Amino acid sequence: MVARRMGNVPESGTVKIANVVSKLKQEGVKDMISFSMGEPDFPTPDNITEACVTSLRDHFTYYTPSAGIPELRKAISDSLRSRNGIPCKDQNVLVTPTKQAIFMTMLALVDDGDEVAIPDPEWGTFDACARLAGGKINYVKLSQDDGFTLTPERLMESITKKTKVVVINTPSNPCGAVMSKSDIKGVADIAIDHDLNVISDEIYEKLVFDGEHTSISSLDGMFERTITLGGFSKTYAMTGWRLGWAVAPAHIFKELNKLQTQSITCATSFVQKAGVEAIDGPQTAVEAMKKEFKARRDLIYDLMQEIPSLNCPRPKGAFYLFPSYDKKISSEDLAAMLLEKAHVAVTPGSAFGPSGEGHIRISYATSRNDIIEGMGRIKKSLSSL
Ligand SMILES: Cc1ncc(COP(=O)(O)O)c(C=O)c1O
Structure with a gap:
């Protein structure tokens, strides 16, 4: 028997969907677009990696x-x-x-x-x-x-x-x-x-x-x-x-x-x-990433305006949209449908507390090309529902 308190703790909704995405990729799904991860798609700046490698070489272990x-x-x-x-x-x-x-x-x-x-x-x-x-x-x-x-x-x-x-x-x-x-x-x-x-x-x-x-x-x-x-x-x-x-x-x-x-x-x-x-160290990479996230925010928000089913305020920070949708389907079913039919991963709003149902979370920490392609697929899928 495990402890009673474990009944109070759900698996992380965001990590769960990320695990499904990486499994599908491993199984060979090639055209997957992931709006699920709360993770910058940029590599860690080189100066930071170098500092780590140097300390490893110096046996700072x-x-x-x-x-x-x-x-x-x-x-x-x-x-x-x-x-x-x-x-x-x-x-x-x-x-x-x-x-x-x-x-x-x-x-x-x-x-x-x-x-x-x-x-x-x-x-x-x-x-x-x-x-x-x-x-x-x-x-x-x-x-x-x-x-x-x-x-x-x-x-x-x-x-x-x-x-x-x-x-x-x-x-x-x-x-x-x-x-x-x-x-x-x-x-x-x-x-x-x-x-x-x-x-x-x-x-x-x-x-x-x-x-x-x-x-x-x-x-x-x-x-x-x-x-x-x-x-x-x-x-x-x-x-x-x-x-x-x-x-x-x-x-x-x-x-x-x-x-x-x-x-x-x-x-x-x-x-x-x-x-x-x-x-x-130098903050140039941080500034460049921020600039790119802002451009993506503007791009994805404009693309969302072309999808009548989705609606949310323009986000002011981080890298997420949390739109409501006007279809009679649970957020979990909607996310599953988008994954299966459109190969687009979003996180169901139900992972984010009682008010999250009726929403999906779209992370735009991904390339502009993926944003354009992924939002196009979401638009098509929602219009066929
Ligand atoms: C609001 C918030 N706090 C903390 C974290 C956790 O950050 P870390 O992965 O660095 O532990 C996240 C990650 O998504 C987050 O969104």
Whole structure:
């Protein structure tokens, strides 16, 4: 018998569809177009790879301090202080894969029966990790009409006396919404008034095309109650390297570090060296990737306007569209139909919380040619339904 808590945890919807796609490719399906992965299609910039190879050659292959090598903790804290205005020190930085950071943060903050406010739709992992920790979910219902952005008003409608933690994610997966500074300030005021911790997932912070990114932890009174999560996967095209961070006030950092010592021990040593180069080295590749993502956003959004069945606000960041569709079919069946008939992989909206049904997630982290071909196939399939 497995533990009862496992009944609360679904398999990741996004990883599930990605696994189906790679199986079909292995089986020889050649014309597959994948809009399913939340993963830049660019190679990791060469300077970063070189830094890793050099450290391997230098035999930097042993355990590191659990919280990370000092130069990477410093690079992360310098960058968050100077660019994001977060009043952190090196000692507040825990180097760990971002997903692992979410898992550990929920374990460290949430007791049985505590409530966790989570945007709905959301990416899936916040919900699963909060439940694993014994938490109950307060869904903060987002609306397509206001660009899927989490507002203070909507947060207030969802929290109760038992709410202990609020999750925000800007820019967001799966909607590409970017919270305005005034909404972030409103959420901060609520967190202070109701004595809540905030988990702020900012992994897409460098991919904002309209508006600007604000770190909630930079606002007065917020550092002490916020865990800021970030990482290398999306900004530097480093998904397979499994490297990110959590930045937390000392009393929470201490607990996260304890969990790290008892789970993964430390992030991979030579990968951490590459992380230093990513942050401190030239940023030209990052700028070029951002420019290309913005061009793709404009292209795919224009193409979507030619598909009458699909509708969503223009995303301001990240690399996803989350359109609703007007057909009487579940999102899972629609995704299966697109995969089977059109060889186009999208993620069913049902993977992204109760409000996700009736939507599909389309990741445009793929080439312009694939975007044009894939959206053409989706258009044809939907018009025949
Ligand atoms: C919002 C969000 N946070 C965190 C992650 C996880 O990042 P990593 O793969 O670097 O652990 C993802 C990945 O898709 C994400 O979309």
